[in-house]
Amino acid sequence: MKIPSILPMLAMPLMLLIVEIGAIMLSLPMQDAGLSAFEDPSSVANPFIFIVILLVFTAFLLLLIRFRLTRFIGIIIAISIFFTFVYIFGALSYALFSDPLLVLAGSVVPAILATLLLYLYPEWYVIDTLGLLIAAGAASIFGISLEIIPVIILLIILAVYDAISVYKTKHMITLAEGVVDTKSPILFIVPKRRGYSYRKEGVGPIGEGERSAFIMGMGDLIMPAVLVVSANVFIQGMRIGPVTLPALGAMIGSVAGLSLLLVYVNRGKPHAGLPPINGGAI
Numbered sequence: 001m002k003i004p005s006i007l008p009m010l011a012m013p014l015m016l017l018i019v020e021i022g023a024i025m026l027s028l029p030m031q032d033a034g035l036s037a038f039e040d041p042s043s044v045a046n047p048f049i050f051i052v053i054l055l056v057f058t059a060f061l062l063l064l065i066r067f068r069l070t071r072f073i074g075i076i077i078a079i080s081i082f083f084t085f086v087y088i089f090g091a092l093s094y095a096l097f098s099d100p101l102l103v104l105a106g107s108v109v110p111a112i113l114a115t116l117l118l119y120l121y122p123e124w125y126v127i128d129t130l131g132l133l134i135a136a137g138a139a140s141i142f143g144i145s146l147e148i149i150p151v152i153i154l155l156i157i158l159a160v161y162d163a164i165s166v167y168k169t170k171h172m173i174t175l176a177e178g179v180v181d182t183k184s185p186i187l188f189i190v191p192k193r194r195g196y197s198y199r200k201e202g203v204g205p206i207g208e209g210e211r212s213a214f215i216m217g218m219g220d221l222i223m224p225a226v227l228v229v230s231a232n233v234f235i236q237g238m239r240i241g242p243v244t245l246p247a248l249g250a251m252i253g254s255v256a257g258l259s260l261l262l263v264y265v266n267r268g269k270p271h272a273g274l275p276p277i278n279g280g281a282i
Contacts, residue, residue: 022136047154085111088137143229
């Protein structure tokens with residue numbers, strides 16, 4: 001393989017590591033700010049609640065795509081992105097300031113600016129940079145909210161669901177095509193060549209065929225990072241710096257799983273990312 005072909009293959013595992021490390025770093029300010037997705041992190045009901053919400057939300061988006069109401073998809077995603085930024089910048093502001101007004105300003109103002117940047121200039125490097133922050137923040141929130149057993153249950157269910165939705169029902173491909181058409185910044189985009197512009201060219205067909213860039217769903221990086229954070233927060237033991245050995249093991253396994261996935265993705269066909277990535281992390 002030529003060097004230009006190898007660089008995208010190296011970039012995606014590196015992005016996964018950045019999300020996992022970023023999620024670990026955000027976990028402490030998230031905990032201090034009292035942010036939590038679930039009241040009882042040990043409850044095995046939590047992953048099933050997560051799945052039900054995911055299925056309902058996915059069905060709603062597919063209905064919008066079916067009736068060609070993709071503009072509403074962009075609005076929904078923009079609102080979700082904005083509030084994710086609010087949580088992330090809010091946790092950081094809470095760690096830096098004691099004045100409630102400063103915390104509020106430090107939460108809302110950067111969230112507005114970041115969201116506007118994503119939608120006013122949706123170039124691939126802007127989407128990827130802010131997407132890494134979104135993914136790290138989301139993984140941190142769920143990682144501190146779920147203990148190991150609920151996370152493992154969640155990752156297994158999501159891996160099975162991802163495989164069914166890509167290979168059997170194929171509705172995940174339909175959903176990805178709808179999201180790409182709206183230019184909504186919830187996918188990671190890795191160019192295959194120098195000079196590529198997502199704003200001007202898009203990514204090409206989602207199904208089989210040659211594309212201008214590789215695309216990865218945010219969930220492919222968020223979900224293994226949830227297990228990394230959970231292992232780092234809830235399993236006590238030997239640490240290498242701020243990272244526990246179980247968390248480090250999950251990081252290594254997830255990168256190995258992603259590397260295996262890329263072997264098949266490089267052949268030009270869409271593949272379910274969560275089975276090998278989640279499996280490697282577990």
